Amino acid sequence: METNIIMAIPQISVFLESQPGHLKRILDAFEAAGVNVRGYSVSDTGDYGIARFILDRPGEALEVLRAQGCASTLTQVLCVRLHDEPGELARVMSVIAAAGINVLYSYSLISTIIAIHVENIDSAESALRHQPIDLVSLDEIAARLRD
Amino acid sequence: MDGPKVNYFEPEIETAPREHIRRIQLERLQRQVAWAYERVPWYKQRFQELGIGPEDIRRLEDVRLLPFTDKQVLRDTYPFGLCAIALDDVLRLHASSGTTGKPIVVGYSRRDLDAWSDCVARLAAMAGITRADRVQMAFGYGMFTGGFGLHYGCEKLGCMMVPAGSGNTERHLMMIADYETTVLISTPSYAMHMCEVGEARGFDWRASSLRVGLFGGEPCTPGMRREIENRMHIICTDNYGLTEVNGPGVAGECLVARDQQHIAEDHFLWEIIDPATGEALPEGSEGELVLTTLSKEAFPMLRYRTHDLTSVTTAPCGCGRTHARMAKVRARTDDMLIVRGTNVFPSQVEDILAGIAGVTPHYRIVLDNETGMDRMTVMVELRPDAFSDSFGEMDRFRRRVADRLRQTLLITPVVKLVEPGGIERSFGKSRRVEDKREKP
Numbered sequence: 222m223e224t225n226i227i228m229a230i231p232q233i234s235v236f237l238e239s240q241p242g243h244l245k246r247i248l249d250a251f252e253a254a255g256v257n258v259r260g261y262s263v264s265d266t267g268d269y270g271i272a273r274f275i276l277d278r279p280g281e282a283l284e285v286l287r288a289q290g291c292a293s294t295l296t297q298v299l300c301v302r303l304h305d306e307p308g309e310l311a312r313v314m315s316v317i318a319a320a321g322i323n324v325l326y327s328y329s330l331i332s333t334i335i336a337i338h339v340e341n342i343d344s345a346e347s348a349l350r351h352q353p354i355d356l357v358s359l360d361e362i363a364a365r366l367r368d
Numbered sequence: 369m370d371g372p373k374v375n376y377f378e379p380e381i382e383t384a385p386r387e388h389i390r391r392i393q394l395e396r397l398q399r400q401v402a403w404a405y406e407r408v409p410w411y412k413q414r415f416q417e418l419g420i421g422p423e424d425i426r427r428l429e430d431v432r433l434l435p436f437t438d439k440q441v442l443r444d445t446y447p448f449g450l451c452a453i454a455l456d457d458v459l460r461l462h463a464s465s466g467t468t469g470k471p472i473v474v475g476y477s478r479r480d481l482d483a484w485s486d487c488v489a490r491l492a493a494m495a496g497i498t499r500a501d502r503v504q505m506a507f508g509y510g511m512f513t514g515g516f517g518l519h520y521g522c523e524k525l526g527c528m529m530v531p532a533g534s535g536n537t538e539r540h541l542m543m544i545a546d547y548e549t550t551v552l553i554s555t556p557s558y559a560m561h562m563c564e565v566g567e568a569r570g571f572d573w574r575a576s577s578l579r580v581g582l583f584g585g586e587p588c589t590p591g592m593r594r595e596i597e598n599r600m601h602i603i604c605t606d607n608y609g610l611t612e613v614n615g616p617g618v619a620g621e622c623l624v625a626r627d628q629q630h631i632a633e634d635h636f637l638w639e640i641i642d643p644a645t646g647e648a649l650p651e652g653s654e655g656e657l658v659l660t661t662l663s664k665e666a667f668p669m670l671r672y673r674t675h676d677l678t679s680v681t682t683a684p685c686g687c688g689r690t691h692a693r694m695a696k697v698r699a700r701t702d703d704m705l706i707v708r709g710t711n712v713f714p715s716q717v718e719d720i721l722a723g724i725a726g727v728t729p730h731y732r733i734v735l736d737n738e739t740g741m742d743r744m745t746v747m748v749e750l751r752p753d754a755f756s757d758s759f760g761e762m763d764r765f766r767r768r769v770a771d772r773l774r775q776t777l778l779i780t781p782v783v784k785l786v787e788p789g790g791i792e793r794s795f796g797k798s799r800r801v802e803d804k805r806e807k808p
Contacts, residue, residue: 236785236787237787238786238787243787264759271757271762273757288568290752290789291788292750292754292755292788293752294755294756296757325758
């Protein structure tokens, strides 16, 4: 089994109270630091939520958040480019399911790129790489935007 | 035999034999009672209603014949009804932060101010402070007794005073660094705030000149004290006092019997009573502290009910002081919450949180009974390093906090996690409880 992760992308997660203006504070901090948001997801439990971001410069973003005292952390996700056709999402997920790996959450980035957070990221990545599935890096996401 | 070197301000009275202290107390009590009776119509009237006079005070225990006083008496006689001297001889007024309606106001004569400073100098000396210390004041200098009271007491001890006042944490940090101050006077929650801001800015608390924290203005639990001591690398002592009786200086913590405070017994006579019946309790029992001033000229207070729950011991202390020690006030009778029939003290919540890694000791309590039953919600502040990118883990963490609270409080609270820094820091008395319950 391959153990080295090649395509996994760093994701920044932030603890957020469900209160007006709290998400904006985070986004303002990114803007002030010149950090570009490439994809995000916000989910909540009613009292608090977790905002997750794919950013062009995740390391700097984390520093900015830590300096502000935000509860934030860096985790790994896989980003997959989907072809714009029926059954494509099912095809990707079935690869992960066949490898016996649990998807913890997943969300879609710009147009047809989705981020997936799984229990076992290196097995999931290797399972996906052995299929005709288009894993993308941060640079490729940036390049795609320039197309 | 050479014991550890103990720092006193007035060694003769601070280490006097108990019988000598009791003799001074009786003489002063008799004078104070006569003073109040002759000069304050309110006292005279109450004495007459009870059929007693100053001559009935023959022994210290006779203090129990006297009427109680409380906050309400000061409200009813607001502002100067209890003043025993001509207002021309009152040099200063202080007031307590009234949460509702009018504040409580008290005045001080020149001798009162002198005695007050002596009491504060004693408690500063108890914490090991000497004239070589530089004292940075982070209390506000308003009507609140804390600022001026501790200022003049430390100045009397001979310290260099840095009267910075409250707020402006950045400036406080700069002053510690530039003036090499050694003592910080603040509320424990402001010290905690200063500690956090300093840590975020890379301030090196271990290397800083600061060595002592003198706390007051709000209760400081042992857990919170230990945390501040460990993070700021200082020794913290608490002191006790209340505006109605004097302000800070009623009692102070020495470095031997930690979490207890020596009462300045030559100026204040203590009793411990059953708060429900008003009956005296034997030494060592926990009950409500009642204080009688022994040397006040302007506003003598006889048998003032503090509503603070504590116990007092006269057993000898390793520091050599012979004045009785009161346990750290565990709770105020009027701070006590009754939730589903169970007594809950906010200070317990703080103490439990201080023992849980992953949260700060800052909290808010909200009580409601929307569902027909009392519900206690505790807002708890998450530490940045305790965050995880998993709702499952965050929820397990939240339940663990709730469980720890339940083990001590014996009721199950709802725990809500809030962002780091999300709970308002208090700069004076904490406003941490909101009771939204509809009263039947």
